Amino acid sequence: MIDTLAALYPQHLATLRERTDTALARGGFDHLVVPAGRPITKFLDDLDYPFIVNPHFKHWLPLTDAPGSWLVYTPGEKPKLIFLQPRDYWHVVPEAPTGYWVDDFDIVIVRKPADAIAELPSGTARSAIIGDDHCALQDVRPNNPQAVIDHLHYHRAYKTPYELELMREANRRGTRGHRAAEQAFRAGESEFGIHMAYLKTVVQTDAELPYASIVSLNEHGAVLHYTNFDRSAPARGRSFLIDAGASASGYASDITRTYASADAGEFQALIDSVDVAQRGFVARVRAGQSYPELHVHAHHVLAGVLREHGFIRMSAESAVESGVTSAFLPHGLGHGIGMQVHDVGGFQASETGGTIARPEGHPFLRLTRRLETGMVVTIEPGIYFIDMLLAELKNKPFAGDIDWAKVDSFRQYGGIRIEDDVVCTDGEPENLTRDAFAQL
Template sequence: MVISATVFQQRRALFLERLGAVAAVIPAAPLVTHHADVEHGFRQHSDFWYLTGFDEPGAVALFLPHRSEHPFVLFVEPKDPSAEVWHGFRWGCEGAVTQFGADLAHPRAELAERLAEYLKGAEGIAFRVGRHPSVEPLVLSAWAAQLDRAPRSGQAALGLVAPCPLLHQLRLRKTEDELERLREAARISAEAHELARQVARPGLNERQVQAAIEQHFLAQGARGPAYGSIVAGGDNACVLHYTSNNAPLRDGDLLLIDAGCSLSDYYNGDITRTFPVGGRFSAEQRALYDLVLAAQQAAIACVQPGADAEQVHAAAVRVLVGGLVELGLLQGEVDGLIEQGAYRHLYMHRTGHWLGLDVHDVGAYRLGEHPVPLEPGMVLTVEPGLYVSDRLPVPDGQPAIDARWKGIGIRIEDDVAVTSSGHEVLTAAALKSAEAMER
């Protein structure tokens, strides 16, 4: 199942309603140069995709609630057989109308001459300044011309505002169609993690495990990895964003894999699992693994309507700190250690993030002084970890780290949807019990 044209139409209707009498200009992503005249693979801007489903570069969408006869206008690259021979199929202006629901469509080259007229009569202009250098001068010029004419015409857009707050509120709360896509991304990602555990063994290179994971993504119809896959053996796992993935796997080390796929319509999975390369935990590895798993289970239990992401994080931190005190890696009272942040040389990141069209998806975590309460349809990762190395100094008053602990990096991450009665772990098919991690 892919997101239907009707769903995009419904999203546009909601967005237009929330705009009131403000016109919005939402550009697509451009092609980005990789080197010389070679571009990176195209990835559509998530806001543009969310509202249009149009997967070509350089387009611009106008949302015009003040023009009821044509509130949705697309500017796209026109059909051009010579260009399509080199770069592939284009829908063109006709396809933008018949396939993507635009009320009107024009060649992208006509944006400069047509934009001012389309924005005329709007009470404001919603446009994200600083992100779209080819479009921004056109928007500012159209707005400036309105302001120049205002003393005579009595009409001008009153201000330039960001569309992000309105649009990202919509994206934060997933519909059932979106949850189905996230379940599919979770399924493929979980299968890849199960496969990786079967493949990994001492003597392989991290990159060979990465290849097995990403081959599964492609074989299952995904676009590929949702982000740079992390395949980190031993001490490499203590580097949070390690992506070199070029070291040999050694017996006695743990292997941390943080990898998820991105579907054809950009919905993502994001899973982390950690397991012993040689099939058995050492005593120290098992003690820390059990602690991280207990912290994750406590944090997931907090995911329910009315709770918030800060409570999820706090639940994980409390379990981790208490366990580290018992293991002798921290000393002091748990509350005081948490207040002082004395654990952060061992656990230095938050416990999760929103998930959706972006891996680190849009949406506020706080509104002023108040955390955003969790609601059904929100999806977040829950990913506590511990990373024991010499990279960060041990805080004053805390015990030096014995060599037997060093080089152990563990993270366990699942994708969790908030439901009306609690939560759903979308990635439950990726096993994580200590027993399942051994062989």
């Protein structure tokens, strides 16, 4: 894989330089300055939260654990990495940078955070400094100019071949963890035990994963962001929903699968129907496809699934228009993904800003752009049995069109979600997740 990344990286860097040249010109700046970031100290404590690198920093180079370092880019010049390698006997000191990318940078090693100031462009008023408030160093403070941010965030949706290769690797790592997690579920492990099996197989700590894993047994699958990790296994594991990803040089995978116990035949049949529907949505990840329209289409298809399995008696059109499907699928069909699991720019109208509104009645959709070649999105439909939302349906005029006995019998399973990471190409979509599962 290293040889592949080495071959792809120069073109990736050239793309970033081109995008940045345009962004700086539009904003009226001479330099891009990107701090990697610094650890944040916990309130009333002398310990830090796990370090999370600035995504604008790791976009340029595969360094995710370089706190106190800085990237400087001036159009027409070689980018500079100011690398903090402190004198420290309390912690592991980062080794000097090596690898396929180092020849593309002027690298300056500093021993103290303040030493970086002398290496930054003079006159920071001419610099677009992108970061959060914790990145400030004396008088050098992020200004995050909107014109620069808008251009860079809009174009981040289009992944370079280098980025796609890292996302393939993130999916390979994640799918290995998912297989281990399924085996742990079948063996009767607790949620905590399943999570430990996942981490061991992925070979990443919780802090290194792109997001907090969702590991839910039985009715816990109805909690969309369930991260409690019960330490004791239930008396009977009827169902298992896992939403967990992995990282590769800062790029994320986001994968969800749902499993049924051997004796949960009806629930398995519902999983199978959602899986067929999900594959159909994936097939529509094509250039020119409006993502909001795909989301609404998914509601109509899942309404048919609910009707086929006897949960509702109304038409698919009525189920969507009345909001019934939103009670069973209260989240969006998916989102952009890349360096961040919910990547930026999902609502931008153009490279100069603006917002594309969500469709009415769908407030939690995270992506409203039209799909184009190079974009990577998740496709994650679901059907859930959430007590709060179902209670609201019971007070609606159409409540008689819902088979409440059937619904109640499925509360014990929590819910279903199936999620893949999918690349929009010039032709057939590339399903990073299913391809990775097929390689196991």
